[in-house]
Amino acid sequence: KAGVTQTPRYLIKTRGQQVTLSCSPISGHRSVSWYQQTPGQGLQFLFEYFSETQRNKGNFPGRFSGRQFSNSRSEMNVSTLELGDSALYLCASSQGTGNEQYFGPGTRLTVT
Amino acid sequence: AQRVTQPEKLLSVFKGAPVELKCNYSYSGSPELFWYVQYSRQRLQLLLRHISRESIKGFTADLNKGETSFHLKKPFAQEEDSAMYYCALYSGGYQKVTFGTGTKLQVIP
Numbered sequence: 001k002a003g004v005t006q007t008p009r010y011l012i013k014t015r016g017q018q019v020t021l022s023c024s025p026i027s028g029h030r031s032v033s034w035y036q037q038t039p040g041q042g043l044q045f046l047f048e049y050f051s052e053t054q055r056n057k058g059n060f061p062g063r064f065s066g067r068q069f070s071n072s073r074s075e076m077n078v079s080t081l082e083l084g085d086s087a088l089y090l091c092a093s094s095q096g097t098g099n100e101q102y103f104g105p106g107t108r109l110t111v112t
Numbered sequence: 113a114q115r116v117t118q119p120e121k122l123l124s125v126f127k128g129a130p131v132e133l134k135c136n137y138s139y140s141g142s143p144e145l146f147w148y149v150q151y152s153r154q155r156l157q158l159l160l161r162h163i164s165r166e167s168i169k170g171f172t173a174d175l176n177k178g179e180t181s182f183h184l185k186k187p188f189a190q191e192e193d194s195a196m197y198y199c200a201l202y203s204g205g206y207q208k209v210t211f212g213t214g215t216k217l218q219v220i221p
Contacts, residue, residue: 033209035211042198042212042213042214043198043211044211045208045209045211048209055207056208092156098144098207098209100146101148101209102157103155106155
């Protein structure tokens, strides 16, 4: 089975811009979760989608949003980028929330 | 609310020494605990989960409900164990996975 893929792998944006990140889960996985990883804060949960519905949300401002399509692919959007949004954004898929999560390679976002 | 605490950001041990990576959790229900590992330039991946009660790469972890802990242990550290380790809690009541902040294990040759 192909693993979780994320595009793009690297992104450089300017403050105030918006960005969309994409995640393709493992075939058959219906749950997709997004995380922000930084050296100082570690792994922070953004949100989880299951069958196109957002099931859980972390403590991030409304500038962070996401969606999931009928084929389970997911996108994450960040509007009005801030310098502090620079991070590695990880996507993980699983068959269900309590199951093993399979992580993608991440998208490295740099905001200048 | 559920919470996972990994008190050590960095743990340095010599090769051959025992390793214990600490993880404490708070959750009122019946938890499922996991350990994930991220080696340098590799993806985050599952190392082990408490319900499987198996040893992976020499690592074991026992769920202690009385102390609300799920410490990861290995009797003899190897250089290839150097990595970032994350403890995670699945809370069925909230249907949510919560990760700790991670511990970087550095094995000194």
